[in-house]
Amino acid sequence: MLTRGGTVVIGAGHAGFAAATALRDTGVDGPVTLLDVHCGLPYQRPPLSKAYLLGKADRARVAFRPAAYYERREITLRTGQPAVAIDRSARTVRLRSGETVGYDTLVLATGARPRPLPVPGHDLGGVLVLRTLPDADALRARLETARRPVVIGGGFIGLEFAAVAAAGGTPVTIVEAAQRILSRSVSAHTAAQLEKAHHGWGNTVRTGTGVQRIIGGHDGHAIGVRLADGTDITADLVVVGVGAVPETALAESAGLAVDDGIVTDRYLRTSDPSVFAIGDCARIAERNGSRTRRRESVQNATDQARTVARTIGGAPAAYTASPWFWSDQHQLKLQIAGDLTGYDEAVTAPGEGAFSTYCFRHGQLVAVESVNRPTDHVAARKLLERTDVSLSQRAVGPGFALADFLKFR
Ligand SMILES: Cc1cc2nc3c(=O)[nH]c(=O)nc-3n(C[C@H](O)[C@H](O)[C@H](O)COP(=O)(O)OP(=O)(O)OC[C@H]3O[C@@H](n4cnc5c(N)ncnc54)[C@H](O)[C@@H]3O)c2cc1C
Structure with missing residues (x-):
């Protein structure tokens, strides 16, 4: 059977x-x-390492919309239907069922999957990842009985899991190969504050040490983790959170350009003009065309989707949105506006149980990290969009509030 035409979107994340x-x-x-x-x-993924894992949100709460929404908006939703091949000359997508769906425009939104941990023991029982709803269900069940969880990787997902476990009375050991947690995502100051908070919640953070192997017991279940320095840590649950790799197999087999992500121009068009790629799977050309970037965030996925919809709707638009991100860890809400890549100076405005760190590159503000300071975050997003106002490092210090700074500008 062949269904004809319109826009087909592969991936409903x-x-x-x-x-x-x-x-x-x-x-x-x-x-x-x-x-x-x-x-x-x-469904949405962020709650899987937050409210859903804590048991404070159920499946209905994490779904984007109820079934009736898709009917009302005339979106044909076909889940449990992996796309297995794209025929670009015929403009068709083949499903695993053998059915073929025709398209005028194809949008690849295939996301990413957990980066595998290439050490012996990675496939033992009790070694889990967190990307999907079934992953979260499995982790939630294990957390009820686990006493000694170990997280491999001090990134956002591992830290959020550790915060949930600690909040439920189960302290976690976090093992990070780099010299600090979140080394690619936040400034050194913010990372140090988060690490301190984890210690305060009873978690142990071991940085600067890789993992040699996951140790198995007689029943094929993980019982420990051997670090690169030979130290063994007891574990009855191992959560691997060492990043994600873009899901590009379908694009690659269709002959589209792929390079750690499906390569697109600034309009999110792949090497085939009738195929777009968006979200975690897309590697987009930057404004000046000399660099490319792949991001993993809800903002990136959503804003890229809107950009592509405008183009398909006949009003082509290049993707220009400024990045922002958030992470909830126990009582801390971290919000990041901007892109701190290559920052050379960071200045912190401390507050009561909260702070914002302003990151500068060559004297220009490039990102603001706010912990429990949502008004700073909102103001930072506005400021980073503006070209007529600049903030100097010297203005930032105790008592500095970005919203006040912006009030009359
Ligand atoms: C646990 C967790 C917590 C997170 N927390 C935050 C957060 O706090 N803040 C934030 O900004 N970001 C967070 N993220 C990241 C954010 O969720 C991702 O950046 C976002 O989901 C990317 O959306 P996407 O649609 O590109 O990919 P995904 O959401 O991964 O969706 C891709 C979809 O494509 C489907 N798919 C893949 N291949 C095929 C195929 N061949 N056929 C059919 N379907 C296919 C997959 O099944 C999947 O459902 C979190 C991610 C996780 C996993």
Whole structure:
């Protein structure tokens, strides 16, 4: 059977769901088909390491929308339907069922999967990752009985898991190969404050040490982790959070350009003009064309989806949105506005149980990290969009509030 035409979106995560919605919002009235490997309603991922893991949100709460939404917006939702091949000359997508779906425009929103940990023992029982709803269900169940969890990787997902476990009375050991946690994502000051907070919650953070192997017991279940220096740590649950790799196999086998992500121009067009790529799987050309970037965040997925919907709707737009991100860890809400890559100076404005760190590159503000200071974050997003106001490092210090600084500017 061949279904014809319109826009087919492969992947119903943040990017795919937002693309289908934005196509309808922009008035595109042709058929929109949204496909996903997973059965059930498309869902949000951030709660999986936060409220859902804590047991404070159920499946209905993490779903983007109820089933009726897709009907009302005339989005044909087909979950449990992996796309297995793309025929670009025929403009068709083949599903695992053998069915073929035709498209005028194809949007690849295939996301990313957990980076495998290449050490012996990675496949033992009790070694888990956190990317999907079934992963979160498995972790939630294990957390009920685990006494000695070990997290491998001091990134956001590992730290959020550790914060949830500690909040439930189960302290965690976090092992990070780099000299500090979040080494690619936040400034040294903010990382140090978060590490201190984890210690305060009872977690142990061991930085500057890799993992040699995961040790198995007689029953094939993980019982410990051997560090690179030969130290053994007891573990009855091992959570691996060492990053994600973009899901590019489908694009690659269709002959599209791939380089640690599906390569796109600034309009998110792949090497085939009728195929777009958005979200975690996309590597987009930067403004000046000399660099490319792949980001993993809800903001990136959602804003790229809206950009592509505008282009498909006949008003082509280059992707220019400023990045922002958040992470909840126990009582701490970290919010990041901007991109701190290559920052050379960071100045902190401390406050009561809260702070913001302002990151500068060559004297120009490039990012603001706020912990429990949401008004700074909102103001930072506004400031980073403006070209007529600049903030000097000298202005930042105790008592500095960005919203006040912006009030009359
Ligand atoms: C536990 C967790 C917590 C997070 N917390 C935050 C946070 O606090 N803040 C933040 O900004 N970001 C957070 N992120 C990152 C954010 O969720 C991702 O950046 C976002 O989900 C990317 O959206 P996406 O649609 O590109 O990819 P995904 O959400 O991964 O969706 C991709 C979808 O494509 C489907 N798919 C793949 N291949 C096929 C195929 N061949 N056929 C059909 N379907 C296919 C997959 O099944 C998947 O559902 C978190 C991520 C995780 C996993």
